[in-house]
Amino acid sequence: MERELILGGQKVKTNNLVEIKYPYTQEVIAKVHFATEKEALQAVEIAKQGAKEMAKLTPYERYKLLMKAAEILERRSEEFAKTLVLEVGKTIREARTEVQRAIQTLLFSAEEARRIGGEVIPIDAHPNGKGKFGFYVREPVGIVSAITPFNFPLNLSMHKVAPALASGNAVILKPSERTPLTPLMLGELLLEAGFPPSAISVLPGFGEVGKVITTHPDVRVVSFTGSRKVGEIIAKQCGIKKLVLELGSNSAVVVHKDADIERAVQKTVQGGYAIAGQVCISVQRVFVHESIFDLFLERLSSEVEKLKVGDPMEESTDVGPMISISEVERIQSWIDEALQYGSKLITGGVSCGDKVSSVLVPTVVSLVPPQSKLYREEAFAPVVVVNPYSDVDQAIQMVNDSDYGLQVGVFTKDLEIAWRFIRGIKAGGVLINEGPNFRADQMPYGGVKFSGVGKEGPKYAIEDYTEIKMVIFNLDA
CATH class of the missing domain: 3.40.309.10 (Aldehyde Dehydrogenase; Chain A, domain 2)
Structure with a gap:
């Protein structure tokens, strides 16, 4: 089976064809077109338009799209589960559990899309606030880069992609080079559900791809799950942007x-x-x-x-x-x-x-x-x-x-x-x-010390995938 990468909603072939092996037998199960720096830079440019398209969608429209995606995943659950076995090597029972968890992550993200709001701030509680009324709203950051590991290629991708879409962003997903198949299937599923093509890119690749989508100034959030070693590299090189790191442990x-x-x-x-x-x-x-x-x-x-x-x-x-x-x-x-x-x-x-x-x-x-x-x-x-x-x-x-x-x-x-x-x-x-x-999957999840920075769980991820905009009215004007 030969699989193309997804670049701004379009399937693209490259000259970089990589074999994916079944961990149990070491047999080749697929050949995947991997991205390079070139495709990564293109993905960011396309995502700029994708962010504009996503921002036009109402919370209810984003909710409906995510619910549709959950329906499709439920219908294709066994296909996803068997693919997880082949690329990760987890047991079929564990794979089915991951698919069901991914469905729940989609459902929770859909619900949270309708709950993104703001808060009234009592400006006149300050000595200089007389005659003023204030509140804040949350707006999408624009482009979210998501980098995920091999062990849960579907649900850990979902934990980044679904909340990012729920809050109105475009997403560039770079899955582990070892397990790109279910993330590519996820990208196809989101496009089938009706998300704007320019908002969806799935780029299997190596370090050069990760470096582009973490350091690019137009990327506003980087969400990474993986090793402490790679997390430290990303933290040092990503620049001024929001960073969510889910790293290792010895629990x-x-x-x-x-x-x-x-x-x-x-x-x-x-x-x-x-x-x-x-x-x-x-x-x-x-x-x-x-x-x-x-x-x-x-x-x-x-x-x-x-x-x-x-x-x-x-x-x-x-x-x-x-x-x-x-x-x-x-x-x-x-x-x-x-x-x-x-x-x-x-x-x-x-x-x-x-x-x-x-x-x-x-x-x-x-x-x-x-x-x-x-x-x-x-x-x-x-x-x-x-x-x-x-x-x-x-x-x-x-x-x-x-x-x-x-x-x-x-x-x-x-x-x-x-x-x-x-x-x-x-x-x-x-x-x-x-x-x-x-x-x-809905709880705040994340560690301290070198286990990472920030929290996952749709409600808590959305806090990182949105910006607070403060609004103040001078009522005496």
């Missing part, structure tokens, strides 16, 4: 001595091995009270060993491949380093089969020291680290001993203990008796 779970152990184990398994651990809020570090440490570790390893690993297209598969063989080799080197530091391999740690493959057997490692990469960095793999702690203060210190702070899960039956964790943990979200991997 923690705390299991206190009074926790429901079975529930904590279940949520750790769900959060640690979904999409082969390739989720920014995947469970990576688990801190268990020393009084229940051995029991938790025994039950966790037992449940992890029950997970079915293999072909992601099979309905019964729990864990599919990582995005590439090189990623498996990377995480195995991290596991080896941790073992050299004296950590214990409880289960897993090897690739599936007799030779290195893109499938890593779900892994549990215990007693991992803080200086190891497996503890400090974002693993982005089906690996969970389990360490003991003695008291609440130590657990909070261990959770916060990280450059990241996205979401944290805490398991306890004691409300006072829960509040101590909520107040002490430095993260964008603290979830009580739930894993850190939980996300409802």
Whole structure:
């Protein structure tokens, strides 16, 4: 299958044809026309007109277009799901869940399109404000550049594109070079729904494309989800514009001595091995009270060993491949380093089969020291680290001993203990008796420290995708 890029609503071929491979078998599933600097510059110029066309649409008209897009996606849901399996390698069940979440993101964005308003400001509350009446309105910024990663190519694209369109902007989407197929399908879907063609560009490409659409002075917002390393590059080069960064994490779970152990184990398994651990809020570090440490570790390893690993297209598969063989080799080197530091391999740690493959057997490692990469960095793999702690203060210190702070899960039956964790943990979200991997698509989502800047969730993204315009009437004039 050969796929063209989308440039201002038009399908375009280039001389840059790139193969897309199925992570499970390494077979070529498509050849995609990738953009270069030339197409990126053209996309910005076309988007200027697209922004004007979008600004003419009323909130109700934008609402209707987004609702139409949701209807089309629902109708084509299985097609999208199977494409997600082929380009990401996630299981078919995980892919169907992503499609349903993307539909919800569209629906929430549609509703928010009708709620973009302003506020009356009591100007005469100021000593110099007598005789004046003021209010503000929100207006679209114009052009939004969206750059998305490989792990959720549909829904993470939707989290940027749908709110941007809901607030009346033109969008240039650059998906991961590894997973451009569903984002291109998304672009086609939005055009079918009736959005102005000049407002929609989907540009698969490499760094040169990203540099153009992040540094161009006519782009007013850059929204990026991906690695800390790339996020720092974008932050340094993008110039004076709004910046939303959803970056990495090494999310923690705390299991206190009074926790429901079975529930904590279940949520750790769900959060640690979904999409082969390739989720920014995947469970990576688990801190268990020393009084229940051995029991938790025994039950966790037992449940992890029950997970079915293999072909992601099979309905019964729990864990599919990582995005590439090189990623498996990377995480195995991290596991080896941790073992050299004296950590214990409880289960897993090897690739599936007799030779290195893109499938890593779900892994549990215990007693991992803080200086190891497996503890400090974002693993982005089906690996969970389990360490003991003695008291609440130590657990909070261990959770916060990280450059990241996205979401944290805490398991306890004691409300006072829960509040101590909520107040002490430095993260964008603290979830009580739930894993850190939980996300409802309408909630404010984002981290602190090097986990990023700004929030996603349609209502909160729209705040970044609009500008406040202050209006003041001098009533004495």
